[in-house]
Structures are given as structure tokens and as C-alpha cells.
Amino acid sequence: MSRRGLLGAGAASVAATAVPVSAAQVGKPAAPSLAKLAFEVNGKKRTLQVDTRTTLLDALRENLQLTGTKKGCDHGQCGACTVLVDGVRINSCLSLAVMHEGDKITTIEGLGQPDNLHPMQAAFIKHDGYQCGYCTPGQICSAVAVLGEIKAGIPSHVTADLNGRPTASNDEMRERMSGNICRCGAYSNILEAMTDVAEKVA
Amino acid sequence: MKFDTPAGQNPIDQLKVVGKPHDRIDGKYKTTGTALYAYERNDAVANHAYGYMVGSAIAKGRINAIDLAEAKGAPGVIAIVTAANAGKLTKGDFNTANLLGGPEIQHYHQAVALVIAETFEQARAAAQLVRVDYARGKGRFDLATELKGAPLKPAEDKGPPVDRVGDFEGAFGKAAVKLDARYTTPDHSHAMMEPHASIATWEGDKLTLWTSNQMIAWGKGDVAKTLGLPKENVRLISPYIGGGFGGKLFVRTDAIMAALGAKAAGRSVKVTLQRPLMINNTTHRPATMQRIRIGATKAGKITAIAHESGSGDLPGGQPETAVNQTKLMYAGANRLTSMRLAVLDLPEGNAMRAPGEAPGLMALEIAMDEMAEKLGMDPVAFRIANDTQVDPEKPERRFSQRQLIKCLQTGADSFGWNRRNAKPAQVRDGKWLVGLGMAAGFRNNMLMKSAARVGIDRKGIVTVTTDMTDIGTGSYTIIAQTAAEMMGVDLDKVVVKLGDSDSPASAGSGGQWGANNSTSGVYAACVKLREAVAQKLGFNSTDAEFADGKVRSGNRSVSLAEAAGDAGLVAEDAIEYGDLDKKYQQSTFAGHFVEVGVNAYTGETRIRRMLAVCAAGRILNPKSARSQVIGGMTMGAGAALMEELAVDKRFGFFVNHDLASYEVPVHADIPHQDVIFLDEVDPISSPMKAKGVGELGLCGVGAAIANAIYNATGVRVRDYPITLDKHLDKLPEIA
Numbered sequence: 001m002s003r004r005g006l007l008g009a010g011a012a013s014v015a016a017t018a019v020p021v022s023a024a025q026v027g028k029p030a031a032p033s034l035a036k037l038a039f040e041v042n043g044k045k046r047t048l049q050v051d052t053r054t055t056l057l058d059a060l061r062e063n064l065q066l067t068g069t070k071k072g073c074d075h076g077q078c079g080a081c082t083v084l085v086d087g088v089r090i091n092s093c094l095s096l097a098v099m100h101e102g103d104k105i106t107t108i109e110g111l112g113q114p115d116n117l118h119p120m121q122a123a124f125i126k127h128d129g130y131q132c133g134y135c136t137p138g139q140i141c142s143a144v145a146v147l148g149e150i151k152a153g154i155p156s157h158v159t160a161d162l163n164g165r166p167t168a169s170n171d172e173m174r175e176r177m178s179g180n181i182c183r184c185g186a187y188s189n190i191l192e193a194m195t196d197v198a199e200k201v202a
Numbered sequence: 203m204k205f206d207t208p209a210g211q212n213p214i215d216q217l218k219v220v221g222k223p224h225d226r227i228d229g230k231y232k233t234t235g236t237a238l239y240a241y242e243r244n245d246a247v248a249n250h251a252y253g254y255m256v257g258s259a260i261a262k263g264r265i266n267a268i269d270l271a272e273a274k275g276a277p278g279v280i281a282i283v284t285a286a287n288a289g290k291l292t293k294g295d296f297n298t299a300n301l302l303g304g305p306e307i308q309h310y311h312q313a314v315a316l317v318i319a320e321t322f323e324q325a326r327a328a329a330q331l332v333r334v335d336y337a338r339g340k341g342r343f344d345l346a347t348e349l350k351g352a353p354l355k356p357a358e359d360k361g362p363p364v365d366r367v368g369d370f371e372g373a374f375g376k377a378a379v380k381l382d383a384r385y386t387t388p389d390h391s392h393a394m395m396e397p398h399a400s401i402a403t404w405e406g407d408k409l410t411l412w413t414s415n416q417m418i419a420w421g422k423g424d425v426a427k428t429l430g431l432p433k434e435n436v437r438l439i440s441p442y443i444g445g446g447f448g449g450k451l452f453v454r455t456d457a458i459m460a461a462l463g464a465k466a467a468g469r470s471v472k473v474t475l476q477r478p479l480m481i482n483n484t485t486h487r488p489a490t491m492q493r494i495r496i497g498a499t500k501a502g503k504i505t506a507i508a509h510e511s512g513s514g515d516l517p518g519g520q521p522e523t524a525v526n527q528t529k530l531m532y533a534g535a536n537r538l539t540s541m542r543l544a545v546l547d548l549p550e551g552n553a554m555r556a557p558g559e560a561p562g563l564m565a566l567e568i569a570m571d572e573m574a575e576k577l578g579m580d581p582v583a584f585r586i587a588n589d590t591q592v593d594p595e596k597p598e599r600r601f602s603q604r605q606l607i608k609c610l611q612t613g614a615d616s617f618g619w620n621r622r623n624a625k626p627a628q629v630r631d632g633k634w635l636v637g638l639g640m641a642a643g644f645r646n647n648m649l650m651k652s653a654a655r656v657g658i659d660r661k662g663i664v665t666v667t668t669d670m671t672d673i674g675t676g677s678y679t680i681i682a683q684t685a686a687e688m689m690g691v692d693l694d695k696v697v698v699k700l701g702d703s704d705s706p707a708s709a710g711s712g713g714q715w716g717a718n719n720s721t722s723g724v725y726a727a728c729v730k731l732r733e734a735v736a737q738k739l740g741f742n743s744t745d746a747e748f749a750d751g752k753v754r755s756g757n758r759s760v761s762l763a764e765a766a767g768d769a770g771l772v773a774e775d776a777i778e779y780g781d782l783d784k785k786y787q788q789s790t791f792a793g794h795f796v797e798v799g800v801n802a803y804t805g806e807t808r809i810r811r812m813l814a815v816c817a818a819g820r821i822l823n824p825k826s827a828r829s830q831v832i833g834g835m836t837m838g839a840g841a842a843l844m845e846e847l848a849v850d851k852r853f854g855f856f857v858n859h860d861l862a863s864y865e866v867p868v869h870a871d872i873p874h875q876d877v878i879f880l881d882e883v884d885p886i887s888s889p890m891k892a893k894g895v896g897e898l899g900l901c902g903v904g905a906a907i908a909n910a911i912y913n914a915t916g917v918r919v920r921d922y923p924i925t926l927d928k929h930l931d932k933l934p935e936i937a
Contacts, residue, residue, distance in 0.1 A: 031277045032324060053323040062322060067242035068235015070444070072395045073477040077861035080395055108235035117230065125229035128829045132674030133232030134395040134444025140233060170874075177869040181861060183395050183445050184674045185836025186829060187872040 042110030206780025261854030377497025396444020637914025643792025714894025834899025
């Protein structure tokens with residue numbers, strides 16, 4: 001099927017399953033639909049009543065006031081909102097809060113605190129792996145997860161041998177970190193921070 | 203403190219704290235998510251409502267009517283602000299377009315409404331229900347078309363429309379070797395990571411804005427002017443700023459609409475510009491079309507140089523000053539520079555990191571590479587041969603310091619420039635065509651008044667208070683280093699409070715002037731505080747020594763804590779400048795060296811190595827200064843290879859208005875970067891003997907990359923960005 005044909009078919013199937021036009025256009029917009037949510041954030045059980053449209057990012061930032069996780073684009077384009085869900089990094093802006101019932105979320109606040117830094121946080125400070133600081137929590141969460149992914153043997157686009165074990169090489173780390181934009185341009189320093197941590201862990 | 207004679211020996215020269223690569227003192231907050239940015243001030247504001255912005259769907263024309271009925275009836279909606287109910291607004295001094303559109307629309311995504319609701323989700327949903335009926339007008343959107351017949355714009359108000367020295371046309375006509383080439387640079391977006399954001403709170407007639415702004419004093423003035431408030435009723439608070447690059451120099455619509463929204467809602471309102479609105483709603487670096495002509499003797503001495511640039515902006519806007527560095531970069535007896543300014547109805551053009559020099563050097567430094575090739579000279583040698591130690595337009599003005607030659611020589615040695623094959627397209631590494639390129643970097647050092655207050659408390663803690671901002675530049679740390687050096691205390695005994703308009707007005711962050719001026723302001727306040735300490739203790743202030751948390755004079759020694767006593771001691775002062783920047787030209791210099799690989803099959807460019815050698819006065823903190831330089835190099839890589847706002851010339855907007863489609867460098871695009879700072883102190887600049895460095899890293903690097911690509915491929919591309927489509931069909935035959 002051509003790309004155009006595929007799009008056409010998609011549109012047709014959407015139309016067939018859509019709410020009848022009359023119902024969508026008439027009357028006052030409905031009150032927001034709320035849902036109860038229970039999950040674990042940084043080791044603490046939290047229960048929330050959230051608008052079902054609330055993203056995981058906004059649940060963290062607005063409902064729980066954990067503002068360490070940043071909103072840079074709200075569209076999955078920048079990586080500033082990266083958090084760990086059951087140990088796996090995700091863009092929290094692309095995920096609805098209600099999808100995380102029972103999940104274990106780790107944010108930058110959970111990795112370490114000013115007087116109790118995670119090794120990756122300490123390495124970012126030592127190597128000046130940041131400037132304005134806005135992408136930094138996302139970079140650090142991603143960096144921690146990347147080293148974990150490499151250790152777990154998960155290949156990336158630049159892994160030459162899919163049957164071998166990837167190593168924490170510059171190419172591997174740069175490739176895997178490329179979803180986290182730093183407009184201040186601290187990439188060279190972030191790589192040094194990650195290398196520092198990778199060598200200590202290994 | 204008036205600074206009108208070159209600095210002599212002063213306490214900063216001890217370099218016990220200043221000049222050391224200290225980690226940032228704000229690092230533990232930024233890396234743990236505990237640094238609070240504008241939208242996150244739950245510590246200061248409770249029970250706020252959320253605002254969501256609606257941007258204009260047309261670039262030019264009028265709003266016939268706005269139907270708010272449906273939006274007002276949506277769940278949670280508290281109020282909606284439009285031009286119809288906002289009251290009288292006056293355009294700020296630093297804005298070209300109004301921050302709230304309607305009924306007249308001046309550009310695409312100009313704010314037309316703010317919907318305020320109980321929650322973010324409700325505000326966002328209701329914003330989709332605002333029905334705007336537009337009458338689309340005819341706009342001017344094509345720079346090339348509008349530049350035909352656009353007027354010349356003098357570099358200085360009331361100055362000549364064309365700046366001339368000698369007889370350019372005559373000398374160029376007679377020159378043995380000539381270049382006449384045209385270059386283009388596209389519109390660029392700051393694309394800082396933190397979107398523009400503000401929280402507004404009213405107490406009676408007094409407005410407080412927690413906002414993200416580089417220039418607090420300018421912002422306070424323009425908020426007051428826009429809203430018709432006395433200045434003293436406006437407070438801006440901006441301790442952490444998630445990047446600016448010039449995009450947050452001026453008050454933007456988030457601040458004004460949050461203020462109007464909070465008034466309408468009767469409670470605090472917070473607003474962030476949603477990312478897809480930012481590029482067309484705010485400012486950008488304007489595109490340029492440049493022509494450069496260089497004439498030289500066969501021996502490689504420039505006899506004639508001309509640089510002409512055209513750019514566009516909204517009515518009342520300014521040109522991109524892309525010719526400025528060409529007035530000062532190279533010697534040559536016959537010179538011409540000029541700018542044309544077209545009227546465009548695209549969003550507002552304005553300053554972005556190194557305005558003028560960034561796009562100007564992207565052209566000039568390719569031209570120099572082309573000229574060197576025509577002359578059969580090495581590009582480094584050609585630049586060295588045309589160095590000048592005086593302002594070529596006003597030879598009585600010497601440069602305060604100019605180590606461009608040393609930058610280039612040091613860079614060439616460190617980078618292995620002698621391994622470059624002068625003949626292009628000769629070096630292969632597997633599938634990669636490999637090339638080396640270089641360019642000179644240049645950016646002026648600007649002097650601005652800057653004030654600070656410094657106090658000591660009974661515990662000996664030194665607190666610096668100033669409205670200076672840290673946009674990632676390292677202001678917190680270098681200000682702390684300055685105060686520690688001056689007062690003779692350890693860095694951890696210094697507290698720095700920034701970004702509050704109730705504090706003494708600083709130079710702010712822009713034009714790479716922040717570090718040198720703001721620390722000089724702190725220096726001035728510390729000098730006064732040292733005098734106050736000495737006076738209180740009955741010491742002679744000229745022989746009092748401040749070290750190890752103590753003040754010594756003769757055989758007396760008193761701790762600062764004791765000297766301050768229960769009441770503490772406070773001093774406030776500002777650095778103000780005489781005419782040393784008129785007597786001397788103050789500039790910063792760099793040599794940029796780049797190695798690229800261009801994929802022989804696909805034409806894709808990958809940067810393999812980058813080096814910048816910088817001469818920029820005293821480097822206050824080599825660690826954070828290096829980060830500023832590599833950040834500039836990274837932004838320059840974006841400008842060379844990928845960054846371009848695509849203009850829809852029918853409807854007048856930037857099409858790629860988000861971070862997925864406006865491509866900026868990511869980790870995989872940037873190799874390890876090296877920076878070398880030359881030893882330099884510049885006593886003519888300030889008591890700190892420093893200059894700016896925050897923009898120098900960007901200046902020239904784009905051309906160095908372009909020249910490396912040419913060296914790799916033999917294909918000269920003069921239109922940025924150098925994407926693979928521009929050279930793919932001309933690449934060397936694949937054997």
C-alpha cells in the first residue's frame with residue numbers, strides 16, 4: 001500500500017469509529033473526568049485524584065510539586081522530562097499519569113539530594129556537565145539509565161555486533177543520550193561525566 | 203567607583219580564588235532539581251490559576267471578532283484576557299511588536315488571548331474553544347524580494363548610510379587578486395530549554411513577577427511601561443533562568459499576560475509559552491544576505507575590503523549588524539561596509555547570541571578562506587599577514603589587547619594544522635572525505651554600569667546582592683569568587699543572591715558583557731566594604747590586609763565576623779566607566795579549528811574534532827568559561843550544519859516551530875571539544891582585567907566548519923546550513 005493509501009485508510013477508520021457529530025457539537029463541554037491513582041514516587045506511596053488528561057510530567061510537577069523534572073517542550077522532543085519508571089527511562093510528558101497505577105517512579109529528587117548526591121550528579125558537577133541547568137535533571141536521569149542499558153547488554157543503533165556486549169564507549173553513550181537536548185551545549189562535558197561514572201562502576 | 207584609568211595592582215591579582223576552576227556553587231541545586239525556575243515557585247505562590255496562550259493564526263491583518271462564549275463556559279475557566287478587555291497597553295522600549303495583538307495583528311502567533319482556568323488541562327482545553335474571526339491582510343515575507351529597493355540603514359544613528367575609508371572601488375578595481383562572493387544565513391531560533399514563563403501576583407497596585415529574564419532592570423522598566431504602572435510598583439524575580447541566548451533579554455508576552463490574567467482572575471496566575479508557540483511568538487536571529495569583496499596584492503596584503511549585508515524586520519525594527527566585525531578584523535586601506543533593512547511581516551527579529559558577529563563571521567571567514575586559496579596562501583598565514591593592531595577606520599585607536607595572531611598560531615600547532623592538505627578532496631578515511639578548516643573569531647567587549655551590595659554578618663558570612671542573572675553563564679560562581687578574593691574569605695563563606703529587581707541594578711546578561719561588568723560592580727562594592735571595615739576598626743584602609751577571614755594591619759588582626767559585629771556591615775557601589783572604550787578598541791579574539799568527515803556516499807557531515815583558542819582578558823573561572831566556549835562552538839555547529847527556520851512565504855510564518863523540526867545539535871553531533879585560553883590580562887577593560895567570553899565561542903566556528911567541509915569535498919557551499927542536498931550532486935566521483 002502507498003503511504004497516501006495508508007493515511008487515507010487510517011482517516012476512514014477514524015471516521016467510522018468517531019463519536020456521532022451531533023453529540024460532540026451540542027451542549028456544554030463535560031466536566032473533566034477524574035481518576036484515582038496510586039503509585040510510588042521516589043520510594044513513597046502516593047495517591048492522587050487526577051484529571052485523566054494529566055500527563056505523568058504534570059502530575060509530578062503540579063500535583064506533587066516535584067518540580068525537578070522539567071517541561072521543555074511537552075511533546076517528547078527534548079528529553080527534559082526524563083524520569084525512570086520501574087527503572088526504565090521515559091519522557092514523562094508523553095505518558096498519562098493514569099497509565100502508571102502501581103508503578104515505581106524515580107525522579108531527579110529521588111536519585112540524590114544536595115547533601116547526598118548520586119554519583120552521576122556529583123560527576124556532572126565535577127565535569128561542569130550543565131550550564132543553565134534546565135535540561136540537567138533529564139540528562140542525569142537518562143545518563144543513569146544509559147549506563148544501566150549498556151550494562152544490561154541492550155544494543156543501540158551504533159552497536160556494531162548485536163550478539164556482543166555493548167560497552168560504554170563515546171559513540172554508544174552519545175547515541176543513547178541524543179534524545180536529551182542541551183542548548184547550552186554541555187555535551188562534551190556530559191560525556192566526560194558519564195565516562196567518569198562508567199569507569200568507577202566498571 | 204569610576205573606572206577611567208587603566209587598572210593597577212589590586213586584590214584581584216592575588217588570584218587565590220579568582221582564576222581558579224571552581225565547581226559552580228549552584229551546581230548541587232541544578233543537578234538535584236532543587237533550583238527553582240520561574241514556573242516552579244510553589245514556595246512563593248499558593249493557590250495560583252493556570253493561563254494558556256492563544257496565538258494568532260494569521261501573520262498580518264485584523265481580528266474582526268473573538269467569540270469567547272464557548273471557552274468561557276468550559277469547565278474551570280475563570281477569566282479570558284484579550285485586547286478587547288485588557289485596557290490600555292503601551293509597547294515597551296525594547297519590543298518591536300506589541301505583546302498582545304488585536305485588533306491589529308503584526309505577526310503569526312502573536313498573542314491574542316490568555317485563557318485562565320483552575321487547572322492546566324482545563325485552560326488548555328478551553329483555549330481550543332476560543333473562536334477568532336480574522337481578516338487576513340497582505341504581508342511581506344520574502345527577504346530576497348523585499349531587499350530589492352530596501353533602504354540603506356546607517357550603522358549608527360545619524361551616521362553615514364555607507365561607511366567608507368579610502369577609495370574601495372578604485373582599489374578593488376586595481377587589485378591583483380579579487381574575490382566577489384555572496385553568502386546567506388537563515389533565520390535562527392534561540393531554542394533555549396526553558397520556555398518563557400512567569401507567575402504574576404498582585405497586592406493592590408503592586409505587581410510581582412517570578413519570571414525568566416536576562417535583564418532585570420530593563421524588564422522592570424518595560425513591564426511598568428507596558429502596563430502603565432509606576433516602576434516602583436513592579437518587582438521581577440529571576441534567580442534561575444533555563445537558558446536565554448538573547449531570547450530573554452526583553453519582556454515577552456508570558457509576563458504581561460500573566461499580569462493581566464492575575465488581575466482579571468483576582469489571584470495569582472502562571473503562564474508558560476507552549477513550545478510550539480515560542481518560535482513565532484517571540485524573537486529570532488534574522489536571516490542575512492551578504493556580499494563580500496576582497497582585493498589583495500599578489501603577496502596577500504588586503505588593499506580593499508567591502509562587506510554589505512541585508513536583513514529584514516517588522517516596521518520599526520533593526521538590522522542584523524553582520525558587517526560590524528569587518529570594520530575591525532583585518533587591515534586594508536580601502537574599506538566599505540553597509541547594511542540594508544527590508545520591512546518584513548515575519549515575527550520580530552532581534553538579538554541572538556553574538557548578534558552581528560555570528561552571521562557576519564559565517565560569511566567573512568568563508569570569504570577569507572576563498573581568498574587564501576586564490577592567493578595560494580595558507581589560510582592561517584593569510585589572516586596573520588592582514589592583522590591590525592589599530593582600528594582600521596580610526597588608526598589612532600589601538601586595541602587594548604589583540605592576540606589574534608597568537609590564537610591562530612597556538613591553534614595551528616595544537617591541532618596539527620600542518621597535516622592539512624591544501625588541495626581539497628584529497629584525504630579519505632574509509633567512506634569519509636576528511637577535511638580541516640579554520641576561522642578567526644572576534645567579538646567586542648562591552649562596558650556597562652553594574653551595581654551590587656555586599657555585606658558581612660556576625661558569623662563572617664559575606665553576602666552579595668545584585669539583580670544580575672545567571673543564565674547558565676556561571677554568574678553565581680564568579681561573583682562569589684570575586685567577593686571571596688576581595689574580602690579574604692573562602693568561597694563557602696560567600697552567599698550570592700541574584701535576579702531580584704529590588705536589588706542594585708547590574709549590567710545583566712547579554713552581549714557577553716555580564717561576567718566582566720557584574721564582577722567589577724561587586725569589586726567596587728567590596729572596595730567600599732573594605733574601607734568600612736577598616737574605618738570601624740580604626741585601621742588605615744590602604745594597608746589593611748584581608749585574608750583567611752581576618753583583617754590585619756600592622757600587628758593587629760581581627761576576624762571579619764568580629765569586625766562586622768551584631769549589626770553587620772554593608773556597602774553598596776557600582777562600577778561606572780569613563781572613556782577607555784572610546785580611546786581603545788576592546789575586543790576578544792579566537793582561532794577556531796575543525797576536522798570534519800563528509801560521507802562520500804550520502805554527503806552527510808560529521809564533526810570529528812574541534813578546538814578553540816581564545817584571548818579574552820583574565821579568565822575568571824576556567825571551568826565555567828570553557829563551558830561557555832564549548833556551548834558557543836556547539837551552537838555554531840548547529841548554525842553550520844542544521845539550524846534554519848523555514849519561512850512559509852505565502853502565509854508568513856516559520857514552519858518548523860518546535861524542537862523536533864527546528865533541529866539543534868544533539869549528543870551524537872558533537873565530538874570532544876578542546877579550548878585553550880591564552881594568558882591575558884586587560885587592565886584597560888576593568889579592575890577585574892577580564893573581558894567577555896560567552897559569545898566568542900560561537901563567533902567564527904560556523905565558517906571553520908564550512909571551510910573544513912570545503913577542504914574535505916572541494917565543493918564550496920555559501921548558503922547555510924550546509925545540509926547534504928547542497929553538495930551531494932557535486933561530491934567527488936566514487937571510485
